[in-house]
Amino acid sequence: MADPSSYRPKPGQIPDTPGVYRFRDEHRRVIYVGKAKSLRQRLANYFQDLASLHPRTRTMVTTAASVEWTVVSTEVEALQLEYSWIKEYDPRFNVKYRDDKSYPYLAVTMNEEFPRVQVMRGHKKKGVRYFGPYGHAWAIRDTVDLLLRVFPVRTCSAGVFKNAARTGRPCLLGYIGKCSAPCVGRIAPEEHRELAEEFCDFMAGRTGTYLRRLEQQMTEAAEEMEYERAARLRDDIEALKKAMEKSAVVLADATDADLIAVAEDELEAAVQIFHVRGGRVRGQRGWVTDKVEDVTTGALVEHALQQLYGEETGDAVPKEVLVPALPEPFEPVQEWLTDRRGSNVSLRIPQRGDKKALMETVQRNAQQSLALHKTKRASDLTTRSRALEEIADALDLDSAPLRIECYDISHLQGDDVVASMVVFEDGLQRKSEYRRFQIKGFAGQDDVRSMHEVITRRFRRYLADKERTGEWVEDEAEGALTESGDTAATAPGTPAPPGTPAPPGTAPGRDAAPVNGFKDEDGRPRKFAYPPQLVVVDGGRPQVAAAKRALDELGIDDIAVCGLAKRLEEVWLPEDEDPVVLPRTSEGLYLLQRMRDEAHRFAITYQRTKRAKRFRSSPLDDVPGLGETRKQALIKHFGSVKKLRSATIEQIQEVPGIGRKTAETIAVALAQAAPAAPAVNTATGEIMDDREDEAPETTADASGEPVPAGAPDDRRGQER
Numbered sequence: 077m078a079d080p081s082s083y084r085p086k087p088g089q090i091p092d093t094p095g096v097y098r099f100r101d102e103h104r105r106v107i108y109v110g111k112a113k114s115l116r117q118r119l120a121n122y123f124q125d126l127a128s129l130h131p132r133t134r135t136m137v138t139t140a141a142s143v144e145w146t147v148v149s150t151e152v153e154a155l156q157l158e159y160s161w162i163k164e165y166d167p168r169f170n171v172k173y174r175d176d177k178s179y180p181y182l183a184v185t186m187n188e189e190f191p192r193v194q195v196m197r198g199h200k201k202k203g204v205r206y207f208g209p210y211g212h213a214w215a216i217r218d219t220v221d222l223l224l225r226v227f228p229v230r231t232c233s234a235g236v237f238k239n240a241a242r243t244g245r246p247c248l249l250g251y252i253g254k255c256s257a258p259c260v261g262r263i264a265p266e267e268h269r270e271l272a273e274e275f276c277d278f279m280a281g282r283t284g285t286y287l288r289r290l291e292q293q294m295t296e297a298a299e300e301m302e303y304e305r306a307a308r309l310r311d312d313i314e315a316l317k318k319a320m321e322k323s324a325v326v327l328a329d330a331t332d333a334d335l336i337a338v339a340e341d342e343l344e345a346a347v348q349i350f351h352v353r354g355g356r357v358r359g360q361r362g363w364v365t366d367k368v369e370d371v372t373t374g375a376l377v378e379h380a381l382q383q384l385y386g387e388e389t390g391d392a393v394p395k396e397v398l399v400p401a402l403p404e405p406f407e408p409v410q411e412w413l414t415d416r417r418g419s420n421v422s423l424r425i426p427q428r429g430d431k432k433a434l435m436e437t438v439q440r441n442a443q444q445s446l447a448l449h450k451t452k453r454a455s456d457l458t459t460r461s462r463a464l465e466e467i468a469d470a471l472d473l474d475s476a477p478l479r480i481e482c483y484d485i486s487h488l489q490g491d492d493v494v495a496s497m498v499v500f501e502d503g504l505q506r507k508s509e510y511r512r513f514q515i516k517g518f519a520g521q522d523d524v525r526s527m528h529e530v531i532t533r534r535f536r537r538y539l540a541d542k543e544r545t546g547e548w549v550e551d552e553a554e555g556a557l558t559e560s561g562d563t564a565a566t567a568p569g570t571p572a573p574p575g576t577p578a579p580p581g582t583a584p585g586r587d588a589a590p591v592n593g594f595k596d597e598d599g600r601p602r603k604f605a606y607p608p609q610l611v612v613v614d615g616g617r618p619q620v621a622a623a624k625r626a627l628d629e630l631g632i633d634d635i636a637v638c639g640l641a642k643r644l645e646e647v648w649l650p651e652d653e654d655p656v657v658l659p660r661t662s663e664g665l666y667l668l669q670r671m672r673d674e675a676h677r678f679a680i681t682y683q684r685t686k687r688a689k690r691f692r693s694s695p696l697d698d699v700p701g702l703g704e705t706r707k708q709a710l711i712k713h714f715g716s717v718k719k720l721r722s723a724t725i726e727q728i729q730e731v732p733g734i735g736r737k738t739a740e741t742i743a744v745a746l747a748q749a750a751p752a753a754p755a756v757n758t759a760t761g762e763i764m765d766d767r768e769d770e771a772p773e774t775t776a777d778a779s780g781e782p783v784p785a786g787a788p789d790d791r792r793g794q795e796r
Contacts, residue, residue, distance in 0.1 A: 090116040099140035106165040111154040136169040151408035182207040191272035224254040227275040333396035339442035346446035378403035393417035460503030466664030477609035482671040484614040486679035495530040496679035531626035616641040624650035
C-alpha cells in the first residue's frame, strides 16, 4: 500500500487548466482516468487526509504509485480524451458498464450488391443499417417473417446465395414469395436495392406511406375484380400492422429520442436505455456496473453517454437524449453529442407529459434490473470468495490468490507440441491475458520438459520487465539474468548483442520483444508483466516439480505452485509426497477444475489449428514467387504433386502463366523437397501409399475441428 504523499506533485506543478489525468500503480499500469475543468483543483481533492476520502477513492490513491496529466484546450476535448483512454487502458477503478455486444440487432447489409436482412451481434460495421437492439433474436425473426411478405428482401447467407446462382434454382423462400430471388435474376440489382431501402424506411418509422399505398392498390384491385390480388394485398396490410403492433406508439409527436434511467445503491448501479424512433420503442438495452469510484448520478449518466455514443455518428445519435440527471457541467457533453451527430442534440430532463411518463417506465425497468442482478450476484460473489479462501487454506497461502495462472501441454502423439496459459482474476476468466506457446526447445513428447520450458519462458519475460522498469535490480555477484546459465535475457524490445544465441526454446525475435508492441511507459497491459499469486499446472508430481524447478532457477520464490491430476482430482504441491485432497463439494476444487479445463480447451484448440494448417501444407508453398492461383493451376493440370514432381520443365511450362524460369524454380524446389512419408491409418495400421495423389481426407470432431481420416474417435490416448 503506497502513501499518496510519496507521489503527490507540488501544487505549483499542476496547471489550472482543463485536462485529463491518469493514476498508475507500481507496475506502471493505468488504474484510473479522470477529466477536470481545473486539474489543480481536482487533483488536490485526492491528496487530502485519507480518513476524509470515500473508501473506494482511498483504495485507489493507496494502490496508485504515480499521477500524470495531459492539458487540453476545452472541456469537450477532455471528454473525448477521457473516453479514448478508458477504452484503451481499461482502468480497474473507473466505472465500466458491462458491454452490450451480445444484444442482437436487425441489420441490413447495404454495403453488398444484393443487401441482406439478418440478425447481427458484435461491433457495428460500416455500410450496414442497424435497427434495435432487441431483447431476443426470435423477436427479430418474427418481425422479419411478417415484413418479407411486403418487402421480399434476400435473407440467405453468401454460400446459399452462390449455390442458388450456380444451379439456377432459388431457395424455398423464393418459391413461396418471401424472397424476390435476385440469385437467379428474377429482380435486377437496382430493384432489389430499392426494395431493401423501402424495408429500412419502414423499420425507421416511416410506415404511413407504405400502408396508404397498399390500401390504394387493394382498392384498385377490388374495383378491377382482381380479387385474389386484393386478398393478397389485404394480408400484406395485416402483416405490416401486426409488425407495427410489436412496437406500440409511446410518443405521439413521432419523436426520435433515447431515454436513459439509472437505479443505484452504495455499491452498484444499473442503467436502462429505451431507443424511441418515430414515436415507437425500437430497442432496449441495459448495463450494470460496480461503483468502484464515488460518483454522482450525473457522472453515471455521463459515463453511460460515453458508452452509448462514443463510437456512433450521424443518425445513430438521436435529436433528444432524456436523462434523470444532468452531468456537471452538461454543456461540454451536449456539445460533444452535437459533434457526434452533426446537428443539434438536446440533452435534458423530462418535466411533464408523455416523455416524463415514459421515463418513469424506464426507471422502473432499471430498478428491476438492479434487483435481479443483485439476486444473482450475491451468491456469485459469495461463491467465488469462498473458493479462493478454500484454495488459500488448502495450499497454506498467506492470502487468497487473486490472480491465478493455469498451464497445460497439448500434442498429438508428440507432434505439434503446444502449451496454453489461462488467467483467472478474482475467480473470473481474464481472456485478454490468455497466452499460447509453441514448444521449440526440443522435439518429441515430453510433458515434463515442455512444462519446464513454458514456465521458464513466461517468468523470464516477467523478470525482464521488472529489470527494465527498475523494480528488480540484478545482483552483481550473480551476473546478468540468464536462462540455463548461458544466455543473457534481454529486456522486451531491447536487441541482444551481436552474436548472442537465442535462449533454448525461443524463436529469434519472438521472446526477446513484446509481440503486441505495448511498452511499459504507456500503461497498457503487457504480455507477461504481472505476476500471479498461484501457478496451477495440469498434471501430477512430475509437472509440478518441473514448474517449481523453473521458478527456482530464475530466483523466484514468492509464487506458489500446485498441480491438479486428472485421475482422482488430487492437488499436488512441490515438496509434499502426498497430495492434498479437497472435498468433492469444495468450491475451491470446482474453481481449480474450471481453470484446468479452460487451459486444456485453449491448448487443444491451438494444437488442432496448427495440425490442420500442417495437413493443408504442400511442397509448392516453399516455391518463391508462386502464388495461390498458379499453385491451383499446377495441381489442376497435373492432378497431384507427385505427378508434377516427375514432369519435365517443358511440361510444366504448358501450364498457363508459368514461364521457363518459374518452371525451373519449381522443378528444383520439388527435387530438393523430400518425398512425404507414407500415411498410416492409426485405427487399422494400414500403410496408404501415394499420399500426394489426393488431398488427405478429413472428418470433423464434435467441436467442428478437422481430424485426420482414420483417427480414433476417442483420442484421449492420442491427443492431449
